[in-house]
Amino acid sequence: MSVLEIKGLHVSVEGKEILKGVDLVLKTGEVHAVMGPNGTGKSTLSAAVMGHPSYTVTQGEILLDGENVLEMEVDERARAGLFLAVQYPSEIAGITNAEFMRAAINARRDDEDKMPVMQFIRKLDEKLALLDMPEEMAERYLNEGFSGGEKKRNEILQLMMIEPTFAILDEIDSGLDIDALQVVAKGVNAMRGEGFGAMIITHYQRLLNYIVPDVVHIMMGGKIALTGGPELAQRLEKEGYKGISEELGLQIEAAEG
Amino acid sequence: MKLNKQTTVLDDLTAFSKHKNEPDWMLQLRMQALSKIEALPLPNIERVQFDRWPLLEAEQAFQAMSADDLEGVSFQIDEKSEQAAVIQFGQHTVIEKLPESYRQQGVIFTDIFTALKDYPDLVKEAYMQLAVQPDEDCLTAFHAAFMNSGVFLYVPKDVHLTEPLEAHFFQNSRIKEPFVKHVLIYADTNSSFSYVEKFETLFHEPNTANCIIEVVAKPGAEVKFSAVDQLGENTTAYFNRRGHLMHHAHVDWALGVMNNGNVIADFDADLVEEGAHSEIKAIAISMGRQIQAIDTRVTNIGRHSIGHILQHGVVREQATLTFNGIGHILKGASGADAQQESRVLMLSDKARGDVNPILLIDEHDVTAGHAASAGRVDPEEMYYLMSRGISKEEAERLVIRGFLGSVIKAVPLKGVREELIETIERKLIE
Numbered sequence: 234m235s236v237l238e239i240k241g242l243h244v245s246v247e248g249k250e251i252l253k254g255v256d257l258v259l260k261t262g263e264v265h266a267v268m269g270p271n272g273t274g275k276s277t278l279s280a281a282v283m284g285h286p287s288y289t290v291t292q293g294e295i296l297l298d299g300e301n302v303l304e305m306e307v308d309e310r311a312r313a314g315l316f317l318a319v320q321y322p323s324e325i326a327g328i329t330n331a332e333f334m335r336a337a338i339n340a341r342r343d344d345e346d347k348m349p350v351m352q353f354i355r356k357l358d359e360k361l362a363l364l365d366m367p368e369e370m371a372e373r374y375l376n377e378g379f380s381g382g383e384k385k386r387n388e389i390l391q392l393m394m395i396e397p398t399f400a401i402l403d404e405i406d407s408g409l410d411i412d413a414l415q416v417v418a419k420g421v422n423a424m425r426g427e428g429f430g431a432m433i434i435t436h437y438q439r440l441l442n443y444i445v446p447d448v449v450h451i452m453m454g455g456k457i458a459l460t461g462g463p464e465l466a467q468r469l470e471k472e473g474y475k476g477i478s479e480e481l482g483l484q485i486e487a488a489e490g
Numbered sequence: 491m492k493l494n495k496q497t498t499v500l501d502d503l504t505a506f507s508k509h510k511n512e513p514d515w516m517l518q519l520r521m522q523a524l525s526k527i528e529a530l531p532l533p534n535i536e537r538v539q540f541d542r543w544p545l546l547e548a549e550q551a552f553q554a555m556s557a558d559d560l561e562g563v564s565f566q567i568d569e570k571s572e573q574a575a576v577i578q579f580g581q582h583t584v585i586e587k588l589p590e591s592y593r594q595q596g597v598i599f600t601d602i603f604t605a606l607k608d609y610p611d612l613v614k615e616a617y618m619q620l621a622v623q624p625d626e627d628c629l630t631a632f633h634a635a636f637m638n639s640g641v642f643l644y645v646p647k648d649v650h651l652t653e654p655l656e657a658h659f660f661q662n663s664r665i666k667e668p669f670v671k672h673v674l675i676y677a678d679t680n681s682s683f684s685y686v687e688k689f690e691t692l693f694h695e696p697n698t699a700n701c702i703i704e705v706v707a708k709p710g711a712e713v714k715f716s717a718v719d720q721l722g723e724n725t726t727a728y729f730n731r732r733g734h735l736m737h738h739a740h741v742d743w744a745l746g747v748m749n750n751g752n753v754i755a756d757f758d759a760d761l762v763e764e765g766a767h768s769e770i771k772a773i774a775i776s777m778g779r780q781i782q783a784i785d786t787r788v789t790n791i792g793r794h795s796i797g798h799i800l801q802h803g804v805v806r807e808q809a810t811l812t813f814n815g816i817g818h819i820l821k822g823a824s825g826a827d828a829q830q831e832s833r834v835l836m837l838s839d840k841a842r843g844d845v846n847p848i849l850l851i852d853e854h855d856v857t858a859g860h861a862a863s864a865g866r867v868d869p870e871e872m873y874y875l876m877s878r879g880i881s882k883e884e885a886e887r888l889v890i891r892g893f894l895g896s897v898i899k900a901v902p903l904k905g906v907r908e909e910l911i912e913t914i915e916r917k918l919i920e
């Protein structure tokens with residue numbers, strides 16, 4: 234079993250403190266949902282875990298099986314087992330999707346243990362089929378000219394190809410129609426198991442009908458305000474962030490979206 | 491410009507020409523050019539200072555070839571392949587191979603001095619007559635005077651060759667010797683073929699290179715021209731590749747500018763008659779402290795002529811890369827089309843990339859456009875690639891390969907595409 238521990242995490246962006254003490258423990262075999270109003274710091278949390286250079290950790294710790302993640306470079310974090318499906322993936326001309334994924338897979342392997350091409354292609358075809366993606370997507374340039382929905386699927390494709398220990402999926406549902414949402418959920422559910430843990434960041438409860446979380450966290454004002462089971466997400470759907478925050482006696486700082 | 495020469499230069503030149511049994515017109519052309527060098531200016535290449543570069547080093551241009559030159563070097567070609575090939579090392583032609591079927595169709599692919607002896611009229615018709623003129627500037631004059639090796643390729647009327655002809659030029663920098671290479675390609679009416687050339691330097695003596703490559707394309711001729719330039723870091727080079735395109739001739743260029751030393755290059759297509767069409771695609775990498783400056787020019791003279799330029803380059807470390815893209819549409823070239831895209835990617839804070847699109851249009855009824863950019867690698871792209879476990883160096887390589895790949899993708903010959911990719915990989919590991 235692996236553990237990702239986030240302890241008392243404070244993060245600033247451009248000198249402004251966004252996260253004000255986040256505590257969260259994610260284990261393999263678990264799926265956690267992190268919900269919260271817009272602007273509360275959910276993406277900031279994901280970026281800080283992955284090591285985006287614009288986000289500065291001012292206090293607290295992130296540990297992966299006891300190892301200090303904050304001391305690792307972005308690529309080291311990824312090779313240690315972390316994966317982040319981002320809200321707005323970059324478009325990179327000239328590099329095919331397949332080439333990129335092979336480089337990512339082989340970056341984790343020793344020189345004498347690179348994944349054979351045939352094995353890679355077989356795996357790729359299988360995952361493409363599962364995600365209902367046409368084969369030519371693999372030969373297109375990385376995210377270039379992809380629609381919003383195609384980009385999201387492509388993030389999940391990478392997740393399935395790379396098979397990390399922990400995945401953070403940041404608003405993987407935004408802008409998806411119901412069919413695409415189901416496909417993306419199918420991909421994530423296929424990953425579920427003993428050796429995999431996920432943190433699903435979402436604004437809406439809808440996605441959680443398809444990927445049922447083990448734990449739900451509600452984040453407000455740069456902190457985890459409330460933690461519970463899947464029923465918490467349903468409650469949120471009925472009462473809204475406002476209702477919950479009033480009950481908790483919290484002030485919502487950012488505007489509700 | 492001052493010529494660095496021995497006092498016996500005129501005697502040496504005459505002796506060399508006699509030794510090679512050159513026709514008299516060739517000796518005249520050399521002597522006239524020699525007399526003009528010092529009065530002529532350097533070519534104008536925007537935004538680069540190269541007036542102090544050692545480009546007029548004439549010393550030892552005509553030293554006698556020695557068998558010692560070839561000691562310790564060997565060259566091979568695939569005996570089984572049916573490819574036409576010429577390999578030259580310094581002034582020596584070490585391998586010449588022309589399939590019998592090509593010979594029977596009248597194809598000539600040989601050392602320039604052999605061609606001057608055996609086909610003087612054919613050479614005379616095109617050698618520095620149509621594409622490049624000896625008295626354009628001091629570098630073309632230097633070339634005309636001191637040319638000391640080269641090849642001639644002639645493909646007769648209506649002859650279509652499927653396999654590319656290949657020339658491999660090794661500069662001999664074991665010794666001090668200017669590398670003054672002339673390639674003359676004469677594509678007769680309605681012929682079609684592909685040609686590939688490669689330039690490399692062996693050994694490390696500082697030397698000058700002055701390479702002029704002329705492509706004369708007669709009406710309806712179709713030429714696919716590819717080059718991979720990899721001259722050494724101690725070679726200061728001038729390249730001039732120029733096409734002279736007649737009625738509905740079509741010349742496609744794929745040029746890999748991968749030298750290791752300082753280079754100025756002029757890649758031009760003169761679309762002199764109606765419907766002439768040239769696509770120039772170039773990729774370049776500058777690294778270390780080197781400076782490479784490339785003028786790519788298309789001149790539309792004929793009506794409905796088409797000239798397109800696509801060039802992408804990468805600059806590393808403290809190197810400089812300049813792309814000047816010049817589209818010139820002359821009066822009378824109605825219906826002409828001139829387009830260009832030049833982009834430079836800088837990989838370090840000290841890398842200098844410069845793109846300079848120039849459109850000169852003297853006719854109304856035409857289409858012309860340009861896109862240009864010089865920028866750094868997007869940190870978001872790097873972050874994205876690295877967030878998948880790819881190291882910084884590998885991510886950078888991917889971005890570069892991608893950036894240059896969009897030009898390589900458009901290169902028609904598969905073998906050349908692979909060669910370019912391999913060369914890039916090799917350079918990026920350095």
Ligand SMILES: Nc1ncnc2c1ncn2[C@@H]1O[C@H](COP(=O)(O)OP(=O)(O)O)[C@@H](O)[C@H]1O
Pocket residue numbers: 246247251269270271272273274275276277278287
């Ligand atoms: N790169 C950035 N530059 C400046 N401000 C940022 C940046 N990223 C996030 N922020 C700010 O941090 C706050 C939290 O944003 P974010 O983490 O994206 O929230 P969420 O994902 O919960 O909607 C917002 O006020 C946002 O404007």
Ligand SMILES: [Mg+2]
Pocket residue numbers: 275276277320403404
């Ligand atoms: Mg967000």
